[in-house]
Amino acid sequence: MGTSGKLHNSLMEILVVVGMDQHTGLVPDNLPVQSSEKLPGTLPLFTTAFEPQVLAACAHEVANFPNSSSIFDSMASYSTSTWSSTIPPSPARGVSSSIPPSSAKGGKTRRSQSLRRLTPTGKHSVALPVGSDVISSLPPLCLPGNAYVYKDRPKDHVHYLVLTDISGAHSYATVYTFYRKFLASQVRGKSEYTIRAVPLSDEGEEGTRACFVPLCCCMVSRAPYFFTMRDCLTCLVQQLHKDVRTMEMVVAEFSSNLALVPCPPPGQLAISFQLNRFLVTVPPAMDPDRRVLDMPLHFPFLSFSTDAILTLVACILTEQRIVFLASDYALLTIVMESLLTYVQPFVWHNVYVPVLSNSMVDLVEAPGVFMMGCHVSHREKIIKVPGIVVADIQSGEVFMADSIFDNSELPRFPRAAAEFFKEKCSSMKFQYDFSYLHSPTPTSVDEARKHRETWQQELSRDIQVAFLQTMVKLFRDVKEYVSTVNHRRYLNKDKFLAAQEDLDQPFFREVCQSHMFKRFLQDRMDQKRDYYSIMEETMQWQGEDKAEIPDNKLIRRRKISANSPGQKNRRSGVVNFGLEANGPTCTFQLPTFTQAHRKAEKANPVHFYESCIQKLTNYLENCEPSMRAPYLYLRGMLYAAEGSSMIALEDFHNLCSVDVKLFPAEHVQGIINSLSDLERTQLEQKGLYKGGPMERKTMLGKLRRMSTEIDRGQGLIIALDFDQLPQRDVDLHEFSKHIRLLDIAVDSEVIERLFQSLTLEDTNYLDPDTFSIFYDCWKETELDNNRVACQLPEDCLTREEGVLKVSKLIRCDLGTGRLILTHKRLLFRTGDRTEEVVRIRDIQNLEKFQHNTVLTSADALKIYSKVDGQSPFSAILKEERNQWFMLVQELWCGRNIAEGTKDSQVVHQAAQNVLLINAVVLSGEYDECAHYDGVEQAAENLCYFTKRRKEGKDNLPEATTEVLIQRVNPSLGESVRNTVEALLYTSGDNSKGDNRSSPLLWCAMGSGQVKVYDASTWICDQQFIQANNRVCCLLAVGTDQVWAGSFDTTIYVIDIHTHTANKQLLDHVDMVSDLTISQDGSTVYSASLNGQIILWSAATLQKQGQIWLKNVHRLVSIKLVGENLWCCMKKSLMLVNREGETLHTLEMKDEGNSPLQIECFLLSQDGMIWAASGNSGRLAVWDSHSYSLVKNINVSCRGFSKMVQTHGKIWVGGKCGNIHIFNQGTYGEEKELVAHEDAIRSMCAAFDRYIMTGSGSKDGKIAIWRV
Known part of the structure; x- marks a missing residue:
């Protein structure tokens, strides 16, 4: 038996408590006062909207009280090892003022010391089942009319929510708001208050003010058990009122019990349980294809006329933009959910937000299809938005906004179906008192409750049957117009529309274009056996289609089916389409x-x-x-x-x-x-x-x-023990160690910038609180991004893409939804659809602007694309705008630099910067963080590529970009960049059929490593050779070996196919500086700095001879000419024979005839000796036969380091990082390439087609050039 886990079909997903208490205090929300809700002349305490917080979040064996500083005995519910760190202390409006002006501290959402997570993710932690983005969005939805405190205690009230995650999946919530008495004391010099809970009888003392503060218990379920959750929350609040224990203990115990309650499967079995002596019943769904229904369906009939309801149904079926208004938030979700139940089997997959808080009302201005609801107090603003269908639950009106006196634009429900439905409704009694006037008085509370439940079930059943039959009347014949061509089915819309009445055709035309209809049609084409198809057969059998005059073909088909042998069995479905009146058995x-x-x-x-x-x-x-x-x-x-x-x-x-x-x-x-x-x-x-x-x-x-x-790893959590985080102030060295251990960053420069951001460069130490909060924000974002990536369709992201940032619910040109930033693109997710907004590489410009409408003025971001015909994209991001501008700009600049410098790894570095910036901004919302007062400065310090682009450092000349193919970073994933000391290209030997014989690029590094790249993919082999010191020279010996000379005096013999060095040559007594091979490939010459030259048998690896050059201390390179060797010793070039005798000496002189240091040389194909100075921009060319000086060449350069020849050109690498290309015949400089940010330390040629250059540790990269 394994360990227990979460119950998959649990009634409760999570319980969230929202509000203010003694831990949060009262912090103004910086929202405009709703004067209509406040009496004139009242104190500021009672006219100020305060910021609600998430006070608790509890699920299966997971409890989090992000604002509480107290720890309670959790034996009865949770052990401290299971407390989660994945819940963010919720800002009421997402990341409020994400990049505020540093001088405007008051504009930020204040987060106190108590807002920190209780512990990091424990070894046995369990993640919360609901994303932190959903939880952090709850405060304004729990208190949609803003969070006020009251002088007199208001009545408790309940409202209902539908929450939508990034995948389009719905969760359902019931919110119970009650009020507790507190004594409030104003903080001196501020508009904030500290509060203390007191009994109802406590009147307080001088300097305090009694007030009633709202607390909201929000229970979330995966099924729409709105009324069942209301029953549960009623029991919870009663327990909170009378239980002397702390709220944390009661809430934790309650949620631990509710997490054990399963939901029943569809069918006839209900589940009941006892909760504080109150029996709660969880009803099943009536059919696997139908949604759970635990609420009455007659509420719309109490507010709207039958004609108005049919108009709303027509608006839903034609996918209009609909906004519902109500004076009571509880009505919004129930009415809208009822209407969505009416239109089954059609399912609404568009934007659906039944309750909009005051701060979210501007979402109704978004384009696209949606259903939303808000308070009736916003009516005057809503009706000014054109193209919206307004359904006023208060007055029963349904009209098109901006055209109150002309509703001809509203969809018209088909006449015959409307008359059919009205006839069905004529016998229904929508008032309970009317229905039971003839009945005797119940003799007990249980009997009265049973009477009412029976009436509700029967009425809901009658409503569902009437609507389902009406849906069948409307769409039963759609299958008659489905044709199959080449094994593909399609609907002949023209014939289908032509068969409808003329006045009904506009309605059906719009329905046929809807997303809902396409899914419905697919089910019908697949001959799906569900409650709709059963009802269709039932109506055919019962002859309930008299209002319709079918054509002769249809009549003949029905006659045949009525007499078919299987018809008798299908008639049994008449009483079995999931609409039984008596509920569960x-x-x-x-x-x-x-x-x-x-x-x-x-x-x-x-x-x-x-x-x-x-x-x-x-x-x-x-x-x-x-x-x-x-x-x-x-x-x-x-x-x-x-x-x-x-x-x-x-x-x-x-x-x-x-x-x-x-x-x-x-x-x-x-x-x-x-x-x-x-x-x-x-x-x-x-x-x-x-x-x-x-x-x-x-x-x-x-x-x-x-x-x-x-x-994608399904958002895998890697556990981190608490003692791995620093417990004391850390300097840069300790900080770097922790950041690498936690796998946040590896590069030392990135880590140093992060350290400077978190400390604002004011100190050399970072406090542990700031580190801990930053890490929590980093992990929180990582988990959220992984969760979103898993929820997206599989073909949405490429293998090279990951989610970097997800916005909260916003409106934009494409509608209402969420922006998703990936490595390559900006996506927009709405409902269950994902659209590409723009590719990062196609962005032309970013612009911050103020979006002004009849409802509001909000911060917005406009993105211009350089793709022809693509309009600018605008997103109303509000307080997230500046942060999104910064993140998109950093990724965009990184992409531009990557393409300009041909360095694809820059994109990944920019993406890492985006994640770091986001975590720094999130952690900067906590007032105990060192960068709280300078979060903008901290974030800007990490915008590395944005700064580089502004400075123009990566604007390469056209001559460079024409020949530059790609850049590779061999130090990728290492803490420091290392010098590329030597490069070697081997062509491979494909004749052997060995896939490891492909072309390879060998890189000798200053760290002593020899790395190998597949030259066809530029992917680095994970296996590398490690020497004890710098490897400064490489030589291909035959087709099976590469020799590597190191400053540890060793020559490593590497097998080309296995990339292992199982043999070493140890005869040198000083640093090995160069290697060369005889023309027949039989003898290898190795040189060391002390003038020792050893001859080796390439076949047996045996030492064949040795040359000692006298009085030599800087032998840096050798070249073999026949039986003699040219040797470079910095001060001169010497030609020596195999006995070590000097045959000739060449020296470089400047204009004043002073000697110059020779850094490198080569023997050109036309018999010339080219040498370059290491401390000036001078080159010398000698005739290799007469030894006479042919040419001195001077260029603007502080010195040269390497040179290589190809196609009659001499490529010379400079210490300033540039490459100078000279004509071998004319000695003139033809081109200068901007190559690296440090000295060029290595060069090699490949098949006279490519040149590879490697640079010093400041740059540490390899550039591949087209010859």
């Missing part, structure tokens, strides 16, 4: 939540699961056949949560044979993927998986998520 009651369960296992829910499993096992032995499937489903879920994966899979296997519609394919796939090799073998041996129904049902899910889980 059976209820499974969970065991009571007791402290015995909690204490027995100490924060382990296994004991509770075992009790449930035992109870279900007893039921399964004696249950009706129709109840076997839901019982197996529940028991399998509980076994999986308990950790008994193999037993759970047995239950799911048996479920397949009973009711395959209930089979949870994705969850089973997750269980199978998590099995060990031994468990997988056992599973196959049992025959439950291989070739069975589970394999067929889960294989598609496995293939669908394989790349996501492996490539």
Whole structure:
């Protein structure tokens, strides 16, 4: 048995508490006062909108109280090792004033010391099931009318939310707002208040003011159990009012209990449980294809006329932009959810925000399709926005905004279907009192409640049947116009529209263009067997289509189907399309939540699961056949949560044979993927998986998520022990060690810039609080980005892309959604669709501007593209604008520099800067951070490529870019850059059929490493050779060896195919400086600085001879000419024979005849000797036969370091990083290339087609040039 995990079908995903308390104080929200809600003459305390905070976030074995500084005894619910660090202390409006002016400290969201995470991610931590972006968006949604405190205690109230993540998946929330009494004291010189909780009877003392502060308990579920969650939260708030324990303890215990409650599968089984002596029932969905329904569906009929409701249904089906208005936020979501239930099987996949806070109302100005809701107080502003359908729940009006007196633009519901629906509704009673005037008075509270529940269920059933039948009336014949051509099906829209009444054609034309209709049509084409198809058959059989005059072809088809042998069986579906009036036929009651369960296992829910499993096992032995499937489903879920994966899979296997519609394919796939090799073998041996129904049902899910889980890692959390973070002030050296250990950055220059940003260069030490908060923000962003990447469609991101930044919900030219910044592109995610806004390389300019509309004025960002015909893209980012401008600009500048300098790795460095900047900005929101007062300066300090582009350092001349092919950084992933001491190109030997015989570029590094690149892909081999000192020369010996000479006096003999150095030559007594080989390849000459030259047999590696040059201390290079050697000794060039005798000497002189230092030389193909000075811009050319000076060449350069010849050209590398190209025949300089930011330390040629140059450690890169 494994360890217990989260219950997959848990009723509660997370419980979040939002508001203000003694830990947060009252901090003004800097929002305009809503004067309509406040009485004139009241104190500032009661007229100021304050900033709500996330006070608690609790889920399965995860509790976080980001503002609380107290630790409580958590034995009954959570152990301290499971507390999570993934919840951000929520700003009320995302990252508020992300890059504020340094002088305007008051403009930032203040975050106090208590806002830090309680602990870093523990060894056994469990991540919260809801993303931190969703949680941080909750405060304004929990208090959509702004957070005020009150003199008199308001009544508790409830409203409902629908939350949408980046993938378009919905979560559903119920918010219960209640009020606690506090005493408020104003902070001297500020508009902030400290508060202290007191009993209702406490009137306070002098200098304080009694006030009632809102607290919101927000329960989130994956299913729309709005009223069930309301029942649960009512019990919680009652417990909070009377329990003497701290709020943290009560909330943690409550959430730990609710996390154990499973949701029932679709069908006839409900689940009930006892909560504070109150029986809560969780109803099932009526059908696997239908949504859960635990709320009455008649509320729209209490506000709107039947005609208005049909108009709204028409607007939804034609995908209009709809805004609902209400004086009570609770009505918005319930009415909108009811309407979306009415249009089933059509499913709304567009933007859906049922509740807009005051700060979010401007989203209604966004283009695109949406459904939104806001307070009726915004009506005058809303009706000025053209093209919006306004549904005023308060007045029952439905009209087109900006055209109140002419609603001809509203979609018209088809006449025949409207009359059919009105006839169905004529017998419905939408008022409970009217329906039960004839009934006797119930004699008990339970009986009264049962009466009302029965009435609601029957009425909801009648409403659903009426709407479903109306949907069938509208779209039943669509299949008649589907044709198949070349095995592809398509709808003949023209014929379909022509078959409709003339007045109805505009409606159907718009519907056919909608996203919802396309999905509906696909299901019909696939002959999906669901409640819609059953209702369709039922209506045909019952003859409920008299209002319609079908054509003769359709009549003949129906007559044939009515007499078909299978028709009798299909008629049984008349009473089985998931709309039973009496609700569930059976209820499974969970065991009571007791402290015995909690204490027995100490924060382990296994004991509770075992009790449930035992109870279900007893039921399964004696249950009706129709109840076997839901019982197996529940028991399998509980076994999986308990950790008994193999037993759970047995239950799911048996479920397949009973009711395959209930089979949870994705969850089973997750269980199978998590099995060990031994468990997988056992599973196959049992025959439950291989070739069975589970394999067929889960294989598609496995293939669908394989790349996501492996490539993106499913947001894998790497645990970090708390003692790995610094506990005291750290200097740059210690800071660098920690940053590398935590895998945040490796490059020493990047780390130094980060250190300067976090300390604002005011001190040489960084305090541990700042470090800890920065790390938390870094990890939080990393987890959020990984979560978003996993939620995107698999083909959305390329393998070279990752998510760098995700915005909160914004509006832009493409509608309402979220911006996503990747390595290559800016994407926009709305609903379940992702659109490409612009490629980073195509950005022409970025512009910050103020977006002014009839509703608001907000900070916005405009992005211009250089693609012809592409309009500028505008995004209203509000307080995130400056931060997004900075991040996009850094990535854009990095991309431009990468393309200009042909260095693709710059893009990855710019992306790393983006992540660092974001983490610095987020951590700068905490007032205990060292950079709190200078977050803008801190962020700008990390915009390295933005600065470089402004300074024009990477603007290469056209002559350079024409021949520069690519740059490679051999020090990538290392803490410091190293000098590229030597380069060697080997062509490989493909005749052997060995894929390791491809062309290679060998790089000898100042660190003593020899790295190898595949010259066709420029991918570095992970294996490298490590010498004890600098490797300064390389030589290819035959087709199987590369010799590497090192300053550790050793020559390493490297196997070209295995990239290993198993042989070493140790006869030198000084640093090896150069290697050369005889023309026949049989003898290798090696030289050391002390003048020792050794001759080696290339075949046997034996020493064949030795030459000692007398009085030589700087022998830096040698060249073989016949039997003699030209030797460069800095002061001169010497020609010596094999006995070491000097045959001739050449010296370089300046204009004043003073000797110059010779740094490098070569023997050209036309018999000339070229030599270059190391301390001046002078070159000398001698005739190699007569030894006479032919030419002195002077260029503007502080010295030369290397030279190579190809195609009649002499390429000379300078110490200033430039390359000078000379004509071998005329000795004139033809071109100067801007190559590196440090001296060129190595050069080599490849097939007379390419030149490779390597630079000193300040640059540390290799450049590849086209000859």
